[in-house]
Amino acid sequence: MSYVTEDIIRELKQAREAKGLSQRALSQRTHVPQSHISKIESGGTDIRLSSLIELARALDLELKLVPRKALPAVETVVRSAAPTPVATRPADTAKAVREFEKTLEAVKEARALFPDQATLKQVQDSLQSLKSLQSAGRDFTALFAEARKAYEPLQKQLAQIREAAETVKALPPETLRSLHQVAESFRQIRNQIAHGLPTAPSLPRPAYQLGEDEGDAHG
Amino acid sequence: MSYVTEDIIRELKQAREAKGLSQRALSQRTHVPQSHISKIESGGTDIRLSSLIELARALDLELKLVPRKALPAVETVVRSAAPTPVATRPADTAKAVREFEKTLEAVKEARALFPDQATLKQVQDSLQSLKSLQSAGRDFTALFAEARKAYEPLQKQLAQIREAAETVKALPPETLRSLHQVAESFRQIRNQIAHGLPTAPSLPRPAYQLGEDEGDAHG
DNA sequence: GAATATGATATATTTTAACATATCAGAACA
DNA sequence: TGTTCTGATATGTTAAAATATATCATATTC
Numbered sequence: 001m002s003y004v005t006e007d008i009i010r011e012l013k014q015a016r017e018a019k020g021l022s023q024r025a026l027s028q029r030t031h032v033p034q035s036h037i038s039k040i041e042s043g044g045t046d047i048r049l050s051s052l053i054e055l056a057r058a059l060d061l062e063l064k065l066v067p068r069k070a071l072p073a074v075e076t077v078v079r080s081a082a083p084t085p086v087a088t089r090p091a092d093t094a095k096a097v098r099e100f101e102k103t104l105e106a107v108k109e110a111r112a113l114f115p116d117q118a119t120l121k122q123v124q125d126s127l128q129s130l131k132s133l134q135s136a137g138r139d140f141t142a143l144f145a146e147a148r149k150a151y152e153p154l155q156k157q158l159a160q161i162r163e164a165a166e167t168v169k170a171l172p173p174e175t176l177r178s179l180h181q182v183a184e185s186f187r188q189i190r191n192q193i194a195h196g197l198p199t200a201p202s203l204p205r206p207a208y209q210l211g212e213d214e215g216d217a218h219g
Numbered sequence: 220m221s222y223v224t225e226d227i228i229r230e231l232k233q234a235r236e237a238k239g240l241s242q243r244a245l246s247q248r249t250h251v252p253q254s255h256i257s258k259i260e261s262g263g264t265d266i267r268l269s270s271l272i273e274l275a276r277a278l279d280l281e282l283k284l285v286p287r288k289a290l291p292a293v294e295t296v297v298r299s300a301a302p303t304p305v306a307t308r309p310a311d312t313a314k315a316v317r318e319f320e321k322t323l324e325a326v327k328e329a330r331a332l333f334p335d336q337a338t339l340k341q342v343q344d345s346l347q348s349l350k351s352l353q354s355a356g357r358d359f360t361a362l363f364a365e366a367r368k369a370y371e372p373l374q375k376q377l378a379q380i381r382e383a384a385e386t387v388k389a390l391p392p393e394t395l396r397s398l399h400q401v402a403e404s405f406r407q408i409r410n411q412i413a414h415g416l417p418t419a420p421s422l423p424r425p426a427y428q429l430g431e432d433e434g435d436a437h438g
Numbered sequence: 439g440a441a442t443a444t445g446a447t448a449t450a451t452t453t454t455a456a457c458a459t460a461t462c463a464g465a466a467c468a
Numbered sequence: 469t470g471t472t473c474t475g476a477t478a479t480g481t482t483a484a485a486a487t488a489t490a491t492c493a494t495a496t497t498c
Contacts, residue, residue, distance in 0.1 A: 004276075005268045005269050008268065008272070008282055011284045012284060015284065022473075022474060023474075023475065023476095024473080024474075024475090031456095031457095032456085033457060033458075033459090034474090034475080034476095035457085035458090035460095035475090035478095036455085036457070038475055038476055038477085039455095039476085042475085042476075044477095045454080045455060045456090046267045046269045047267070047268045048265045048266070048267060048268070048456080048484090048485085049227065049265055049266050049267070049271055050223050050224050050265045051455085051456080052268055053223045054223065056284055057223075057287075060288070061284045061285060061286055061287065062284075062285050062286075062287050063227055063285075064282070064283045064285045064293060064294075064297070065234065065275055065280045065281075065282060065283075066280060066282075066283045066293070067279060067280060067281075067297065068276075068280065068281050069300055070296055070297055070299075071283070073296045074283060074296050075283075077289055077292045078283070078289055081289035241443075241445085242444075242445065243443080243444075250487095252486080252487060253444090253445080254445090254446080254447080254448095254487090254488090254489090255485085255486065255487075257444095257447080258446085258447090258485095261446075263446095263447095264484080264485060264486090265455095265484080266485075266486095267454090267486080439498105440498090441497080441498080442495100442496080442497075442498095443495080443496070444493100444494085445492105445495105446492080446494105447490100447493105448491080448492095449488100449490090450487100450488090451486100451487085452486085452488105453484100453485085453486075453487095454485080455483085455484080456483080456484095457481085458479100458481090459479090460477100460479090461476100461477085461478080462476080462477075463474100463475095464473105464475095464476105465474075465475105466471100467470100467471080467472075468470090468471080
């Protein structure tokens with residue numbers, strides 16, 4: 001896929017999954033065939049603007065041109081308005097928990113191999129914190145969707161860490177750099193989810209937060 | 220053009236004009252030929268997403284998927300961040316003033332023909348108010364860009380009004396309905412420009428308003 | 439008035455999105 | 469275990485975006 005479009009396409013896919021819709025369900029709400037939706041989401045095509053807008057609107061989204069300098073503020077507004085993703089199937093949640101636990105375990109093992117690595121500790125701390133959030137009742141599928149993109153590079157790095165430990169080598173600098181990035185990703189994910197907790201009634205609502213269920217009266 | 224894409228395309232064109240760029244200048248900053256930009260802006264093509272993003276980024280814009288219920292809040296943020304459009308050429312401003320004066324004069328004449336029509340008075344009041352804003356030093360090119368889309372239907376309605384006056388007929392209900400829409404458009408334009416006045420230093424700045432010249436260090 | 443700039447349009451070619459239709463492999467469910 | 473669901477892939481066809489290049493009519497500038 002073209003790198004320039006992948007952000008938008010990823011958001012579109014995440015929105016579809018957050019609404020608990022399959023590609024076939026989305027296809028039924030639009031004029032876009034399921035096979036084409038699959039190709040779009042996999043990055044195999046440079047979609048037309050009219051098609052993007054149609055798919056977006058079927059997901060209660062609008063496309064907006066935003067001045068670059070306003071992007072952080074707009075992202076804050078969007079994040080505040082985002083509904084909690086739907087846990088579509090129990091299997092998803094169970095899978096998310098299993099994958100999470102495996103990842104946390106693997107990070108702990110890596111720390112045993114390189115106890116002095118501060119970045120590994122950071123990763124573990126973030127994951128531990130996420131585990132606490134999960135114990136507090138946070139739905140894990142949202143975490144799953146967010147964390148998934150950080151898992152793959154982390155698995156790579158953990159593999160490199162194990163390999164380095166076996167050959168009594170120092171960690172390659174590239175692995176350290178990537179590890180920093182992954183640590184930062186998990187920290188951001190943790191912060192996003194912590195701030196988005198809907199079960200904290202004492203937190204003051206943002207002034208521009210919208211009422212529940214507005215504009216949802218459609219197919 | 221497809222109706223669904225015209226909003227985005229109009230915003231793209233307005234952003235280009237607001238930056239004082241010609242189609243050729245924009246073409247030089249991207250890989251998109253001037254003739255294609257013309258076709259895009261005229262609505263003659265259903266642009267690919269990668270092309271849209273490339274053009275947007277050349278204009279310091281990012282494309283964003285926004286939940287529909289967050290759209291009003293996002294638009295508020297975007298409007299606060301929008302720079303005052305550049306008056307590129309003195310001829311533009313002079314032309315805008317001439318067209319504006321002609322329109323105001325035509326509305327006055329129409330009022331003389333139908334003095335009881337409250338909607339005509341509303342249109343005239345809005346235009347008069349815009350004239351006051353112009354006298355206060357507001358750049359007219361911004362007004363020109365906003366008002367242009369209301370001029371054409373208004374000219375049609377003024378023609379129908381003159382025709383009705385000539386045949387001593389009542390105004391057709393359709394003309395009255397369209398006139399209401401145009402009156403509302405001008406009222407909104409007036410309000411937008413009045414609230415956007417940058418020469419009112421006593422007004423409190425929105426909390427999320429961004430600093431000047433952030434992120435502009437590029438070609 | 440001449441030169442320059444601008445947005446729009448035309449022609450021809452290449453590439454690809456969009457679509458219909460079918461089917462696959464793997465996961466989930468009963 | 470059988471059925472259903474899901475995302476992905478394949479084949480073939482049509483329509484149109486993207487591009488290069490040229491040129492036009494109009495407006496602006498000097």
